[in-house]
Amino acid sequence: MCGIAGFLAPSLHPDAAPGVVTSMLSLIRHRGPDEAGYYLDDGFAMGTVRLAIVDLAAGSQPMSDAAERHWISFNGELYNHVELREELRALGRPFRTHCDTEVVLQAWIQWGPECLTRFDGAFAFAVRDAVTGDLFLARDRYGKRPLFYTEHGGALLFASEMKAFRAFPGFRFTLDPRELASVFAVWTPLPDRTPFQGVRQLPMGGVLTVRGGRRTLRTYEELAVAAPPFEGSEEDAAAFVRETLRASVEKRLRGDVEVGVYLSGGLDSSIVTKLATDLSPREVRTFSVEFESAEFDESGSQRVVASHLGTRHSSVTVSGADIAEHFPSAVEHAEVPAFRTAFVPMYLLSRHVRDSGIKTVLSGEGADEAFLGYSLFRETMLRASWHELSGEEREAGLARLHPELAHFGPAHRKHMAGLFQQFSEERLPGLFSHELRYQNGRFAARLLEDRGIDPFAGVLDLVRTAPGYADLTAVQKAQWLEYKTLLAGYLLSTQGERMSLAHGVENRCPFLDPAVVRAAASVNLRFDDGSEEKALLKRAFRGELPASSLARRKQPYRAPGSAVFKDRRPEYLELVLSDTELGKLDWADPVFARKLVAKIMATPAEEISTKEDQAFVLLLSTALLDQRFVRDTAWPDASPESGLKIRTVVDNRRVLPRVGGMR
């Protein structure tokens, strides 16, 4: 795994370019501690920090073709690089290494941006054409690897993490209230947004071309949640799903380093572990988070699966104190507001994995989106059919939704029916599936001082302009939104990639293989009515996993929330406790913020509602971002010397800086 950073800055003094690009790389060196390299030509610089996974010796970056015309800085992995290499070789493309980066480069030279639809991988990269001066930035179709860009004083900056921009002369972060409102309401940044003014993400499946000073952003592949229905029996469908997943895991076990598995104890990571133990030539190592508090702990299920499959299992036990201690560092790596604390344990888990000598892990992300694992999908179906159901059917549907939540229990079912009645009609065009959830978001959006902002304007626009969105079913729309927001904007990033890469660990998601997503779309709701979560997936692995793993209901991965801050009172809590500190947050409504904080601090944890807990975590994480990204202008460790192992320097500048100063 790697990180990339660079800039197109015609007016930056040539003397400054090497220092700026190395400083940018040093700010993201946690992503690739093994080595670094950079490339320069006139008005342009880009570099890579690298965690060597494939072809450890020969894969140094930036890399070029033999003619030294095309240069690439690549972050990620291409899982089908073996097949593509064969295809490209047959077309006459030359190869000098066994590295997947070279396959990406040669595919780019052969097919241009059309190569992107052929890639199965997790990637973000930059290609510079030294002859034409064109620059291309591209990102994988699900948004597994990050790529941010911004304009500053006529320069275009890009990097795997926004913090790298700090090293560019004169660049400053400013929080954008409009984007904050959207993040608070929707829980995550939208696919092309960030909470910072003028800083964008390259959206998933996007390619940005910079040619002659003009920028063009295009989607090379739309997200497909619909597929032609599977033709065949239920048994055939189960076998099809099993085989597709097996092939996906097999591809992700390629590479020259040992691969581990994140085992949550749930169905999805158990399936990944099962397939990894079948396919790996060596003993599989599994890693888990355990909680001190029994309310959140899943170690029982984790151990059952590990012992059933014979893995070498280890775990890290996380307490409330650990969450409070590491929250600021984890937020700094996440770079965006967080609505829950569950990403912090993942930060500690990746540290444990790295210390165990493992650089790559598989995980179960993407299964719930693809195979309809979330209760959100059942809730959507229930509300969508509300007016056709009898009173008894409605009750039965409500009873199945959240048996674990008291307020969904029999005592409140009548009231819940009243609530669902209110949410049985679409109010926000295209967002029917998420309207009940977005009630929590509306509450958090009250943290914003400017009440004139419609927090849903961005997401409404996103679905209004998405090709084919209007033709999807209510459940498919729900899936689409999950892929575009919670999955990419939190699970894969804040809780996934950013936490793994904080400690130089690369994560891979077998459920997020295009073939698996397609397979799921073709079998979903084909043989069942969706009332049992992931019914076909369970069927596909019946007999291969412990019965308890198949029988247990989905238990959302959660961690203790606002209570840990209240109990531990870390120093940084002052950011929201003190009126002076709250006053420094120019985007926040001090009155509501004060009320919220006062309630959290004075109320027993069990009486705090989810929406209050989320709003508090959003406030605290955003206050930390404000302090560390906006107000702290002296970034402490931006010096290029701090630990960068520079191995490759390519200087193709025709206008070379003068040695010995001005004449």
Next chain:
Amino acid sequence: MDRTVRIRQFIEDRFLVEFGGEVTDGTDLFKAGVMDSFGYIQLMGFLEEEFSIGVTDEEILTDVFVSLEAIDAFVARKLAGPGAGQGDASCAG
């Protein structure tokens, strides 16, 4: 304490709002981001307990529970009409 004041106070405490500013008695509390599913259940429980009223299956499916005004008017009707607390039952009819 006055009925309206009791309801208003419950909503203000539970949902961290103050009536009179941007939230008024007529504001749709769902649209304003004041109420969520958990809060709604709490509110319904409060009304039934505090005023000893029972809400029927039909009543719950109407949209009377979205604003303070509507909630207050509903409670007033229940307290005045049949099927409410015992004191009310005796004067009904």
